[in-house]
Amino acid sequence: MNDAQAFSIEIRQQDWSSLDAAARQAVLARPVQRQAESLKRDVAALVAEVQQGGDAALRRLTERLDRCQLQQLEVSPEEFSEAEAVLSPGLKAAIEEAAARIAAFHRQAAPQPVGVETAPGVRVERMLRPVQRVGLYVPAGSAPLPSTALMLGIPAALAGCREISLCSPARPDGRCDEAVLYAAKVTGVHRVFKLGGAQAVAAMAYGTESVPKCDKIFGPGNSWVTEAKLQVSADPQGAAIDMPAGPSEVLVIADAEANPAFVASDLLSQAEHGPDSQVILLSPSPELLDAVQAEVVAQCRLLPRGAVAAQALSQSRLIKVGSLAEAVEVSNIYAPEHLILQVAAPRELLDGIESAGSIFLGAWTPESVGDYCSGSNHVLPTYGYARSYSGVSVASFLKQITVQEVSPEGLRQIGPCTATLAEAEQLEAHRRAVTMRLTALEGQP
Numbered sequence: 341m342n343d344a345q346a347f348s349i350e351i352r353q354q355d356w357s358s359l360d361a362a363a364r365q366a367v368l369a370r371p372v373q374r375q376a377e378s379l380k381r382d383v384a385a386l387v388a389e390v391q392q393g394g395d396a397a398l399r400r401l402t403e404r405l406d407r408c409q410l411q412q413l414e415v416s417p418e419e420f421s422e423a424e425a426v427l428s429p430g431l432k433a434a435i436e437e438a439a440a441r442i443a444a445f446h447r448q449a450a451p452q453p454v455g456v457e458t459a460p461g462v463r464v465e466r467m468l469r470p471v472q473r474v475g476l477y478v479p480a481g482s483a484p485l486p487s488t489a490l491m492l493g494i495p496a497a498l499a500g501c502r503e504i505s506l507c508s509p510a511r512p513d514g515r516c517d518e519a520v521l522y523a524a525k526v527t528g529v530h531r532v533f534k535l536g537g538a539q540a541v542a543a544m545a546y547g548t549e550s551v552p553k554c555d556k557i558f559g560p561g562n563s564w565v566t567e568a569k570l571q572v573s574a575d576p577q578g579a580a581i582d583m584p585a586g587p588s589e590v591l592v593i594a595d596a597e598a599n600p601a602f603v604a605s606d607l608l609s610q611a612e613h614g615p616d617s618q619v620i621l622l623s624p625s626p627e628l629l630d631a632v633q634a635e636v637v638a639q640c641r642l643l644p645r646g647a648v649a650a651q652a653l654s655q656s657r658l659i660k661v662g663s664l665a666e667a668v669e670v671s672n673i674y675a676p677e678h679l680i681l682q683v684a685a686p687r688e689l690l691d692g693i694e695s696a697g698s699i700f701l702g703a704w705t706p707e708s709v710g711d712y713c714s715g716s717n718h719v720l721p722t723y724g725y726a727r728s729y730s731g732v733s734v735a736s737f738l739k740q741i742t743v744q745e746v747s748p749e750g751l752r753q754i755g756p757c758t759a760t761l762a763e764a765e766q767l768e769a770h771r772r773a774v775t776m777r778l779t780a781l782e783g784q785p
Contacts, residue, residue, distance in 0.1 A: 349637045351653040353629055355660045368674050370723055371616055371655040383538045383567040390542035395549045401539045408510045413550045415532040423518035438713035439526050442494045445715030450734035461750025465743040470500040475544030477559030478508040484517035491717050492558050493527025499737035504529045509536025538568035545572035545579040560585040560719055582736050583721045583729040588613040591676035593667045596625035598682040604635035606680050608649050609708055615651035621658045622667040629658045668692040675726040678707050695727045748781055
């Protein structure tokens with residue numbers, strides 16, 4: 341018997357129709373949001389410590405929180421070479437294969453410059469410029485995530501960011517995960533620092549003696565990382581962020597024909613991320629719910645990270661709904677990071693989906709392929725932010741700047757409209773800026 345088998349595994353079933361409004365809200369609540377106030381205070385203290393103490397604070401916090409003493413915060417060229425040397429050829433090939441697919445999709449999906457003549461002699465354009473200095477966060481607390489280095493580094497490189505820094509926690513031996521370093525090298529990241537948690541976010545937001553200040557910070561993390569991102573983004577002296585991307589979550593909609601083993605494996609693939617992850621299954625079939633519950637328990641006992649998954653499962657739910665249409669309604673309320681449609685005709689549900697980070701269609705599309713190598717991005721909004729945020733893409737690393745150019749004929753075309761609207765808003769200088777030019781054009785051909 342391995343250690344995971346000794347843990348209690350529980351995932352509750354509930355009937356959506358039997359819940360009142362308050363109970364429905366409670367059953368869909370994210371676990372990390374219940375400790376929000378104390379978390380805010382603790383993260384604020386860490387961020388302030390880094391702001392005031394710089395590199396010395398980072399070393400102190402790394403020793404205290406990660407049990408690691410660092411002499412040098414930045415990964416050296418020798419460490420990159422040594423990391424590459426110890427990785428298996430198979431893993432290096434898989435990283436390169438995934439990188440190629442991610443680059444292929446993101447290159448095609450990238451926004452393009454636009455130029456439109458909105459009236460004769462009036463041209464409006466959109467030009468694209470990269471965010472110059474970006475910071476990427478790659479978690480490695482309970483499990484290293486080289487795939488996240490690919491998901492962040494590739495679109496940053498495609499966008500043409502001038503300075504790309506990456507932070508990832510060091511192990512107790514003072515080194516970063518070898519696969520993370522190799523993935524960072526493959527994607528063209530410029531500098532890597534052995535830092536994790538809220539302190540890494542603070543270092544990238546404000547800069548220290550060693551870590552450059554970044555204009556925008558990207559990447560997922562635990563609730564501490566997410567809270568730190570939210571705090572520094574609210575500070576004008578801090579940094580912008582991609583989105584609130586915190587503990588992983590998945591919502592599965594399954595019909596009676598779904599394979600219970602497949603569904604259970606998808607739930608567990610997110611639950612094993614960490615104890616603060618959340619998984620939810622919606623189905624109109626009570627038989628399917630019972631079968632999945634049994635499969636989850638059986639499969640969880642076989643996982644090396646079964647104890648971690650079991651903690652997440654204790655805060656997760658299997659919910660009976662009246663129909664697939666109601667399942668879609670509940671999903672839109674929850675706005676999941678990952679949405680899996682394990683139903684006979686998944687595309688028939690797509691039009692009803694309003695909010696989700698990424699969607700996976702059918703029995704043969706496990707969420708795992710999106711995590712690694714289908715080509716989409718796995719850095720996605722959590723906590724319900726999928727209602728207003730999108731996943732990371734090349735566009736996340738670009739600024740869109742509009743340009744307009746108006747000829748004399750163009751001003752004759754649109755000047756009166758401008759003047760009328762300015763007068764309605766009682767902005768006389770706005771109106772005169774146009775009418776003075778129109779007067780100057782009188783008598784000209």
